[in-house]
Amino acid sequence: MGVFLKMLTNEAEVATPLTLAVPASTCRPGDTPDFSDMVISEPGVVRRPEVTESAQDMHELATELIRVLDDKGNAVGPWAPVIDTAMLVKGLTSMMVTREFDRRMFLAQRQAKTSFFMQSTGEEAISTGFRFAMRDDDMNFPTYRQQSLLIAGGYPLELMMSQIYSNSHDPLRGRQLPGLYSSKDTGFFTLSGNVATQFLQAVGWAMASAIKGSDSVTAAWIGDGSSAESDFFSAMLMASSFQAPVILNLINNQWAISTSQSVVRGQAATFAVRGHGFGLPSLRVDGNDFLAVYAVASWAVERARRNLGPTFIEWVTYRVGAHSSSDDPSAYRPKSEAAAWPLGDPIERLKRHLIASGAWTEDQHADLEGKVKEQVRLAQAVAEEWGTLKSGPGPSPRDIFEDVYADVPEHLQRQRREAGL
Amino acid sequence: MTMIEAIRDAHMLAMESDDSVVVFGEDVGFFGGVFRCTQGLQSRFGPTRCFDTPVNEAAIVGAAIGMAANGMRPCVEIQFADYMYPAYDQIVSEAARLRYRSAGDFTAPLTIRMPVGGGIFGGQTHSQSPEALFTQVAGLKTVIPSNPYDAKGLLLSAIEDDDPVIFLEPKRLYNGPFDGHHDRPVTPWSAHELSDVPSEYYTIPLGSAAIRRAGSAVTVLTYGTMVYVALAAVAECAIDAEVIDLRSLVPLDLETIIKSVEKTGRCVVVHEATLTSGFGAELCALVQKHCFYALEAPIERVTGYDTPYPHAQEWTYFPSPERIGLALQQTMAG
């Protein structure tokens, strides 16, 4: 024993000093964008297990990349969904509306019609395709970059814009930061602004659905960066322990403001493999492939709906725009990175598919583009009649005292009186 | 210097003079922080001294406590005070009590910086003033500068301090003093004398208040952004008020407070945070205890209302010069 201890001590004496390994973001201004170490499976090659298959038997799905659309726009492989043209055109339209909505609202922020805005450019397929796989009575716990969930869910653009403008028709009465919508009727849980907190609440909502014996399912949403929060792991744990009817979605758009996904991922091969420690079916999917999104979402929703438990999905995509209207990404990533992104643009890819399958033409597309632009322009005109943050009618100052509690308590009535309201 | 530059400068000097000072948080390394308060530190001192962390506030503070206990002096950033709640357990149950529960065997000399306060249309998650959540915790010090000169001297003191210090940075003051008149052009720091920041290392002791305006009619106790709003209110209602910038809430410069209220016989407390159980309540209790016989009127409080911080109605919520003026007049009439 004494000799053994001594050996250990001696070994320590000759050891080299420790050093700290600080994770670095992969690509900075001046660097050449390089996505070559990202695993990208060929379209159509990844297996599609039965929804009843055990999580243990599908581990490879966490390191592959499920893709349906090939470069020519053909839908290939076992994940190619059965989906009619009308539905595809609806998906395409919805994504185009989101993109135009983002463009106009970002501009509106620049014109000082509101204080803040966050675009979802390049990520439209995920929330659009997923929403199409859900029912209206299902619930989402979204992030701030998922306007597509509302748009695909048929929520009025004018009301979204009214929230952004904090105007007289703002359903949230001017209280929330632009883009932090809420609509129970559209299956869209109120957004907090503190990241990750709601990933866990989604599991609780789903547990309640199970306790109540309903058949609605829940989708939790989180970003690559926010998945670092403890709430993410708590959610995975609760979902695993209670086999909640929830789909745990992680949107890996490569960046968390200025910090690349690699910093959070650490030494894990992908985000998806994190699900294995919790025994969750874990899939990694091309998030810019509308058909793959719809197919995998439908698969996971079916699992949840049939009481087969939670599914964890990493959606791989790219944040094309700035983090927010307050951010300038040229300070921390090369401008050319978006162009180097290997998974293309979701709208372009779905359009190519529709054309390749003979269901769509360039003329029809141009026509649709015009209609979408007009639809969003008109919605904005209506919303602006209802006011913007800087002009026109707005919510009442009195509104700040309401909804703090079910009733306005005595002390808030007093404060409201003192405020002359 | 702006407040941002002064904070950056303090970091530079602290890191230069003490190898154990490390700086980290969300986006603070390469990018230099979303408010750019740590810009240039990583390129100057290397990535083991200043680095980006994953988005996990509990991890930032928890790791900082471990490092601090093991001989480092971490100065970490929480991107907005509104995002400190995941770290609150680490702050309250751990950082604040390490010394006490180990009888001094282990300590946590760390600084936790975070932007606070409103006035930027940040809505409920970019506007909060949670200082009372820290001042109520035994074992923490809580500091809040109101200008570049103080920011530098107080931050250097905080980093030198052997106990955990919460360092609150009024974000509306980063680029200029703000007097609450949101509809007027912004004043840059360059026009203010306290932006004249010496380049050398200096400290301002924690627990010393500063009298921003001497006066004899009423004492205004305030801190952070409200210092300028109170000064504007005083100027506009032409009352000879003494405006005290507390600068540090724990430890508190009770002596300066008592001396002033004994002289004026009247007191108004102003802060952005909500009213109920706010730090103003502590100030009122102390003033009535120590200056009871000098008081000629009830102590007034002007604060944020007891609601979450709104977005569109920001200027209804934010304590305005007018509201402070009314309280001043009321106290004078009392």
Ligand SMILES: Cc1ncc(C[n+]2csc(CCOP(=O)(O)OP(=O)(O)O)c2C)c(N)n1
């Ligand atoms: C608890 C908390 N900490 C920090 C922030 C500040 N913050 C807002 S977004 C963000 C990055 C999130 O990145 P990611 O999850 O990848 O989402 P993305 O912006 O890429 O959609 C950070 C750090 C916050 N909102 N909440």
Ligand SMILES: [Mg+2]
């Ligand atoms: Mg991200």
